[in-house]
Amino acid sequence: MRAWNRPDLPTLPGSAGVPRLHDTATGGLVEARPTDAARLYVCGITPYDATHLGHAFTYLAFDTLQRVWRDAGVAVHYAQNVTDVDDPLLERAAATGVDWRVLAAEQVELFRTDMEALAMLPPYHYVAVTEVIHEISRAVCRLWDDGLAYRVDASDALPNADGTPASDLYFDNAAAERTSPWRLGDESNLGRTEMLTLFAERGGDPDRVGKRDPLDPLLWRAAREGEPAWDTPVGSGRPGWHIECSVIALMELGADFTVQGGGSDLIFPHHDMSAGHAAALSGHPLAGVYSHAGMVAYQGTKMSKSLGNLVLVSGLRAEGADPRAIRLALLAEHYRSDWEWTSEHLVAAERRLARWQAAFGTEATPGIRDSDAVLAQMRAALAEDLDTPSALGAVDAAAAAGVTDPALVRSAIEALLGVRL
Template identity: 60%
Template structure:
């Protein structure tokens, strides 16, 4: 499926360093150096509530990573999925009395427009799960054949213990969580630990047999549709070499989603899923994490429809470190709008001299420290020293903000 148009990214003199990032699976800062190509997979939206500020914060975090890799001279292969068939989408479609395919199409188109407005570099491969049903089914057949999956009625489940015994993965490897917390999160985040007959309550579903009134596809497994985690494992293997450089998403995906995606990849390939798992923090609004169930979502499209400059939305998000939790408020946006206005005035005239390119590169290479980078620009603006042309290109290329 199509993504969106690529924004201009000025070419800067020389090269920066590939950034260091926080790897959840080792709880440490690691280098994100790539081989020939930096491979990135970021979990995409389930298209029923796009695009709220929490979504935008996640995709801006990985947009920063892509920009820094490009500045370091790396080729980048970026893959993002769209979970365009899943229980939350179907439930929302039923509640809204709209066909689930129509709802998904509308929300994906809205997401594309928001990403374009925010100057997010698009993925090289933007992949709908509904286009990958056959490869997923074939992968599940392979897992059954190798004994790392089992049938339960019309459904197929991943055998976590068998996978741990025959692959480089074990349960808890990516999330570093204890079993008690895993069971709580599995129940909250789409798992079914209470289902009778499972070999382990934490075993996730690989293939859901057809349910009355729900979409399904024919396969060697019988009619049905993919489970959540296997879709990302298969899409990643289809378009990237594993282990990829970075697998990413919001922190709420650490368990069970990224834990079992890595387990599925290891069981299918005998290799790790990624060299680093990187996660963005969560965004709150009115004291609670943004979520559809709480009705506390702030939408990018609503802000821009009210005349908010998308560059100000971008700055408001980049003022917060990508892996920290923070809260969106009207004051956060007003501060970013004032900041942008000051930067635009400052950019009205340029001069020769020492610029801030290297300072920006150094700050951002330190675990994508966008707040430090913005502070560097603020200090130069406040000093009254005019920017160099390279300064303006650097702000555009590395921070994604084209000053006027």
């Protein structure tokens, strides 16, 4: 699957340090130092209602991480999925009378357009779930063969080709804990009561009759009437949610990659369960660092598709907003913070963009602030848990004083912050 066009990335003199990131699993800052190339996996969209500012805030966090790595001289292998078959997408398609494949294709294209407008670095591996159905089914077969999956009766499923009743397949968390380096809760650090609550709220089915444990996640959903299904070695049906990311990440990046990223709403169950599936398949941890972006609210409530309180990047652009200002508005908040969007965020960003253009644009005249020192301040801020607000503050101070080499600061802003003046 194609991603989008890559923005220019100027080369800066010297180099940055390897960044320290907050690791959700340990609760502290750890050095995100790769052994060779940095390998990054960020969970992609389910393609409907793209691209809202919550999406953009998450992908901007990991775009910034890539820029810091690259400034440190580190090669980056970046993979991202698209969950282009899943219950929420199918429900939206049914509600709007649009074929689910058409809806997914339209929304993915809109997402690509928004990401390119925002100067996001594209993934090298951009993989739709529908492209790897058979790879996922083979992974599920392996888990079954290893005794890590079990069947649950599905009375509403279509019969198998031989006429026998079909069943859904579930991952056996307890069995995986006995045979792999993974433990449920290693990534989220949540207690069982909170896990059960979040599991029910975020796509799980703790009350499903026939499961060995309420927290066991679905691996494979047998075919139902009117639902998309594929004939595979595991039977006719489609994958569960978590197994898709495990398989795509292992395919494209290998086990124990550098950083698993996403929004904080994915910590549990998605990233906990994905880590379990991957560890069961590979015998190794999924990732070294689990990094999560905060949630963006609007009108007093977390921005979400179900509530309909979305601010879309495409909508702001259609109203005339400069994508660079949208990017600056998001960079003004630390990536791990939960915050609320208002129109003032965009107004403030537009003012900042105008000040920076005057101070560092091609017509700018030299001032007194040492440009190398400004670059060093930006690098130091970003290396410390991607502190974009401090990096923006350093540029603001430089803009007020004027700098000895406006072209250097202009290149630094483009390379590190993704804003071309």
